[in-house]
Amino acid sequence: MGRLPIRIDYSLAMHPGTSAPGGLDERELDACASRFTEALDATLHDVRRGALGFWGLGGDPTIADAIDAVVAKLPAVDDVMVLGIGGSSLGGRSILEALRGPTGLGLPITPGPRVHFPDNSDPFVLRALFEHLRPERTLVVAISKSGGTVETAAALLLARAFLRDALGEKGMRERLVIITDPESGPLRDLAWRESLASLPVPKNVGGRFSVLTAVGLLPAALAGVDVRALLRGADAMRAACETRDLRKNPAGLFAALHVLHHERHGRGIHVLMPYADALRPFATWFVQLWAESLGKRVDLGGNVVERGPTPIPAVGATDQHAQVQLFMEGPRDKLITFIAVDEPAGDLAIPHEQGVFDDLGGLTMAGLLDAERRGTALALARDGRPSLTLHVPRIDAFSLGSLFFFFEAATAFAGRLYGVDAFGQPGVELGKRLASALLGRAGFESEREMVRETESNRNESHVLE
C-alpha cells in the first residue's frame, strides 16, 4: 500500500506528546486493537451482505456515468436550486464551497451556474430565490431519499409553481430533476408519472452517507466539479480503511482515539476545526454524520444507554477568537481534530510597509494561518489538552473524496465501538409526527392527543412577557 491520501498526526492525542494525564498511553490504544478488528469485521460483514452501500461508491463507475447522462440532457441554466435538507443538502454544499470558491460573497467567483441550497422550511431563502431567479434559466433538483420529506415536498410544490407559471407544464418538467429511492416513495412516483429526469439514492445508502451518490455529485457536476476525482479519492481511502491493523487504519484510528478519549477520559465533545474557510460547510456535514449516527437511546443489544458524543464545528483561525478560550480553559471534556492544508493554493504575500505592522511584511497569509494552527495545538498540548491533526495535501476533489470516506468509515467503526447502530435516526420521528398533528394532517389523531396532553402539563405562569 502506498501513501495515504491524508496524513494523520495523533502525537498530541497521546502521552507524552500531550502532558499527562491528557493523552492516551500506548497500552490504552493497543488494548483497543482487538475491539477494533471486531468492529472492522462486523462492518465488512455488513458491507458484503450489501447493507452498507456507501462503502463501495468510490469503486462504482456507473455512478458518474449515470450523472453524465442526466446532465447531458438538461437545459443550460444560470442557477440551480437544490431542494433538500440534512443529508440531502450538507454534502453537496460542502463540495461546492470547497471546490468552487467562496459562495457567500455575492460575486461571480467561478464560471458555471450558481448552486443554491435552500435547506429549510423557512421561506427566507426561497422567497429571495423566487424573486430574483429567471425561471427559464433555473434548474430545480429535489432530493429526498424517502421521497416524503415534508420540507422538501413543500419547497418542491412552490418551485413547481414558480416554473409552471412562467413556462407551462412542459417547461417545468424539463427543469426538474428528482433524486430519490430507485423504486418507491412519492417522489419516485412523481418522476415516473411525469417522466422527469431522475437519479437514485441507492436503498442501502443512508441519507447522511450519501454525498458520493447523485445526492452530492449531481450538484457538483452541474457546477463543473470533477466527480470522478471525488470518487477516486474515496476509493483510495477505502482501501486504507480495510486494514486490520488499528495503527495503520486511518478511520479506525480516528474512531478508536475518539471512543477511548470519551470512555476513559470523559471527552465526549468532539470538535472538528479545519484551518480552511473552504471547509466550513464540511465541518457542518461532519456534525450531522457524527451526531445523528452515534447519538442513540439503545445499544445494539437493545439496552437503554442514551449514548453519543457531541460534535462541534469550528474553523481556524477564526474560532481562536471565539471558542478556543473554552477549549483551553474550560472542562477537559473535549478532543479536537484540526485539519491542515499542506500546500495551500493561491496564497497571498503580506506586503511590507514601513512603520505599519513591520514584522508581518514578508510573511504569507497561509503561513500565518499554519503558525496559528500549530501554536494553538501546542498550547493545548502543554496543558494536557489533546488534539489530532489531519493533513491534506491540498483542497481538491481527490482529497475531499478521501475525507468524506474517511469520516464515514470512522463513523461506522465508532458506532461499533460505542455499541450502537450508526445507521438509523429513530429519535426524530416523534417530533415530526407531533408537527404533523399540529398542522392538522390526516392520520395523526393519537399524536394530537399527545400534543394536548403535553401542552396541558405546561404551567402558564412560566411565561414572562
Next chain:
Amino acid sequence: MGRLPIRIDYSLAMHPGTSAPGGLDERELDACASRFTEALDATLHDVRRGALGFWGLGGDPTIADAIDAVVAKLPAVDDVMVLGIGGSSLGGRSILEALRGPTGLGLPITPGPRVHFPDNSDPFVLRALFEHLRPERTLVVAISKSGGTVETAAALLLARAFLRDALGEKGMRERLVIITDPESGPLRDLAWRESLASLPVPKNVGGRFSVLTAVGLLPAALAGVDVRALLRGADAMRAACETRDLRKNPAGLFAALHVLHHERHGRGIHVLMPYADALRPFATWFVQLWAESLGKRVDLGGNVVERGPTPIPAVGATDQHAQVQLFMEGPRDKLITFIAVDEPAGDLAIPHEQGVFDDLGGLTMAGLLDAERRGTALALARDGRPSLTLHVPRIDAFSLGSLFFFFEAATAFAGRLYGVDAFGQPGVELGKRLASALLGRAGFESEREMVRETESNRNESHVLE
C-alpha cells in the same frame, strides 16, 4: 413596566411541563432568587463604576450620531470589506444577515453596498475579493479593539496595497475606516498619523460585547440598517434586565435556568436553535459570547475550577435532520433554547396541486416551520428533555437589538452565578504567542523554547501516512 420586547416561555424547562426528572421544580428556581439579586447587584455595581460599558450603549445617543457623521463623509461604494475577527466580525455579520436578506446567494437581494466579512487569515475569501472588487468602489473597515490583532493587521496590509496600487496614497486613505481603542494601539496611531476616518471601541466595552458600538453599527449603517432602532431595542431590554425579581428579569431567568440545569442536572451543553435562517449568524455570535465569557480556568476567588458550558449553534427546522437525533436520544446533558418568530414576514403559501403532496397545499412555509418547532419542543419534553423558547414578534432592528442586549446581560449574570470573570479571555494568549514564535517574530524567545520542548515530546511514530 410594559410588555417585554421578547416573550420567554420556560414552561418546558420546568417540571411538570417537562416530564420529571427533566425539569427544574419551583423550589430550585426560587432558591436561586437571592443568588440572582447578588449577581444583579454586583453587575450593576460594575456598571455604575464604569466597568461594563455595554450596559448603557442603547441609551447613548452619541453613538449613532458619530456613525452618521463618519458615513456622511465616506465615498459611495459598491462593496465594503470589514476586516475583523471574532467579536469584531460576528456582530456585524449577524445584523446584516438578519436585516438585509440572505447574503450567501450571489444575488443582489437588497439595494446598498454588499458588505463582506473576511474574518480569517485564510486567503480564501480575501483573494476572491481582491480579484473581483473594484478598488475605486470599495471601502475597507478595519476593526480591532487592541489595534494589534494579527489576522486583521495582515488583511489590512493587503487591503492597503489593493487600494493604493489602483488609487494612490490619497485614494487609499479616503477609503479606509478604522475602529479601535479611542486612545492607544497601533491602529489608533495609524488613524492619527494618516488622518483616517475612525470610530472608537469604548475602553470599557469588550470585543464580544461590542456589537452595539461602531463595531457592529458602522457595517449596519453602511448597508442602510436603522441603527437607532437597534439601540432602542437594546435599551428597552436593559430596563427589563435591571428588575430585581428573578421571575421578572428576562436575562436573569435565562442565566439562572442555564446555570441551575448545569449545576444540578449536569446539562452543560447549551444549544441555541432559532427557527429562522436569518438568525444563523446570530447563533454563532451567541456561541462566542457564551463560550469565551464563561469558559474559565479560575473562579473569582482565583481557585482553579476549569468551568464553563459548551454552547452549540443550530437552526430549525434544518437541524431536525442533523442534530436533533442526538438531542432526543443522546445523553441528558443539554438545554435547548428555541427562538420563534411570531409574525414572520414574507410568508409563502404552499400551492395546492392535485395528487402531489395533497395535504400540504394550503399550508404556509412559516406555518410549517412553526409546527416543526412546536413538535420538536413537545417531543423533547415528553421524554423529560428541557427547552425554553424566546418569542420575538418579528425580525427587525428593534427586536434584534433587544436580543443582543438580552444575551449580553444573561452572560454577565451567568458569569456571576458560575463565579467566573465573564470579561477576559486569558486562555487564548499562549497559542498566539507560540504562533508568533513559529513565525520568527521578535520578542518571543522563551516561546520558541516552549515550542521546541513541546515538539520534542511528540512521538514521531504517532503519525500515519
